[in-house]
Amino acid sequence: MDPPAHVVSNSNKISKVARVFMEQSRRENIVDFTLSAEQLKLQERAAEAGRALRGRSAEWDRSNKVPYPEVVEHVREHGLLALTMPTEYGGQGLTAMDYLITVEAMFRNSQFWAIGEPLFATAGPGPSMVMMAESQATRDKFLPDLVAGTKQCAIALTEPDYGSDLTSLITTAERSGDGYVLNGKKTYVTGATVNQLYAVFVRFDDIPGHRGIGAIIIEEDMPGVTIEAGPEFMGCRGIPHGDLTLSNVHVPAENLIRGPGSFGDLMTAFNMERLHNCAFNLGMAGAAYDEAEKFVRERIAFGRPVAEFQSVYHALVDMWTDLEALRLMARNAAASAIDGNYPKALETTAAKLYGARVASQITLKALELHGGYGATTDYAIERIHRDVVATIVAGGTPPVLRNAIAAYILPGVNVSQRSGRDSKKAATV
Ligand SMILES: Cc1cc2nc3c(=O)[nH]c(=O)nc-3n(C[C@H](O)[C@H](O)[C@H](O)COP(=O)(O)OP(=O)(O)OC[C@H]3O[C@@H](n4cnc5c(N)ncnc54)[C@H](O)[C@@H]3O)c2cc1C
Structure with missing residues (x-):
């Protein structure tokens, strides 16, 4: 059965008419985020790539040394480099939504931040800025290597x-x-x-x-x-x-x-950074949820699995609910990237702000649910928590993100942080 006219899926091949509907639907908050068959395959491939390296995350974190060329090769073998780069340069020509679901799956399954870096450095904000280069000669000089992953x-x-x-x-x-x-x-x-x-x-x-x-x-x-x-x-x-x-x-x-004079334009490519930050929060908070659920099902106290205590399963429910809300905000941000444009600033900044808050709350709660074991390096949760906390300010600190959002939602109110010459455009990183 065809979907109702006001609901449009995020298929990679959408007609012009569908795009218009999508934009209208988005405004009315009724976008359908159902993933296409191709997106589900992409998501599974990313999950597989992440799972394969999960066992090495603890050692890479402890030694503070990742064999990065090996990680890049691994990501290449799974066909996950240069996701959003244009097909005319050999990139995959995929959407911001494809990027989001891939990166989320990669982080949730690898449980480690560095494994997402090859995706970031071949399709994230840096490559997106190269795509913005005024001159064709610049794009021709750098994009082939970026797309091949030989330079990042x-x-x-x-x-x-x-x-x-x-x-x-x-x-x-x-x-x-x-x-x-x-x-x-x-x-x-x-x-x-x-x-x-x-x-x-x-x-x-x-x-x-x-x-x-x-x-x-x-x-x-x-x-x-x-x-x-x-x-x-x-x-x-x-x-x-x-x-x-x-x-x-x-x-x-x-x-x-x-x-x-191009600061504003450059910051639109920077929205790919915030989308990545959000996908990271989503994936790592999801990993924290997975670890907490597994632990409380297995841990016995007072003769029963601790998962059966109401305060424990309520905590899981709250974590799950926050994850659902964050995923919707992240997908809403990704869906704002229409007609080859980057995700829009308001949606992406709001998703990043919310993500930084709930992800660190979720990982902390997951750590607590592990009891004393949560504080040890025997369990993945302490590493997941440290990775999430370390990125709270990356891509913009929460107060700075709030300032940026205020400028959108409070027209007419002077929310500038500066009283001098540049007061009309405060910094928003
Ligand atoms: C893991 C990680 C990865 C990073 N990766 C990169 C990268 O690849 N490239 C890159 O260029 N940068 C990167 N950064 C840097 C990051 O973007 C900055 O740390 C961030 O923008 C904050 O800048 P700052 O550290 O100078 O803090 P400051 O700007 O000095 O902020 C200090 C405190 O003051 C507050 N503050 C400042 N101004 C205001 C204001 N107007 N209103 C309210 N509060 C305010 C901040 O919220 C913060 O709490 C990374 C940071 C981290 C932690």
Whole structure:
């Protein structure tokens, strides 16, 4: 039987008419999130890829060392690289929804953050910014390697003195002949030492505020580029979140993504970061639920499985309910990516904000349900919890996300964090 006209599925092949209906349905909150047969197969492939590496997660976390090329190869063998990259460059041409369900399944089954990195670095915000490059020559130069996974792209926005206050960043790009000379330092760059390309936010020609910001691709072997591992992290270990120092780095014009005045456009590609963050929260909180359910079914106290105590099964119900709500918000965000555009800022930011909150609540509750065992490294839950907590601020701290959402939902109210020149556009990372 055909679905009712107001309900449209998220098939990869949707007609123009269906797209219009989808947009209308989305606005009325009646989008049908039923996965297509192809999406279910993709999800199972990602789950399989994650499950196969789960047994190694504890050691990779403990040693703080992931054999990353092996992980990339594993993800490639499962056909999960360059999911959203265009088919004309050899990418899979899939949707943001496909990306979301793949990444969620990968994290839920691997129970470890680093296994999702090859997907992130070949289809997430870095590659999405390369796709935004003004010049065809830039896309032709970088996309074939990105799609093949032979080069992967990290994203470098944060500086030692400017994180949330991103529009004050001080890494400079000065014009020099046909190209640019870059100076400055980026920090917390995820995958700093395992990627080969970096989409770097820079200030052009000393133009102040957001108006001076654009982005340039840095290659790891350019003279003047120093890459360091950075501090040891409590969670999300095994691949560094490191530093990128740029000292008089000469960059050819063809590495330009966008020049000054493109901060807003670049942030739309950044919505892929927040969608990834949300998929991560969903997958890892799902893994915490799985571990907690398994434990309370097996653990006996007072002569019965602890799952039979009302406060325990109510806790599971609350965790399950929060997961369902988060999945709906995440899919709503992914469904806002229509006609090849990136997911919309409001939906994605709200999903990321909600995800960071409920995922850390779920993992903490799951840890508590393990009793004393939850605090030991014998059980996966403590690692899952650390990974989730470590990412709360990645992609934007909760207050900064709230500021961004307030700007959408409270028109006419001055929610700017800044009183000076740039007050109309506060930083929103
Ligand atoms: C695991 C991890 C991975 C990361 N990966 C990357 C990456 O790949 N690339 C990259 O560029 N960056 C990355 N980051 C950096 C991340 O984006 C920043 O840490 C984040 O944006 C916050 O910036 P900050 O650390 O400078 O904190 P600050 O901006 O100094 O914030 C400190 C505190 O002040 C609060 N605060 C600041 N401004 C306001 C305000 N206006 N209103 C209310 N409260 C405010 C914050 O919420 C926070 O609690 C990563 C971080 C982590 C932890």
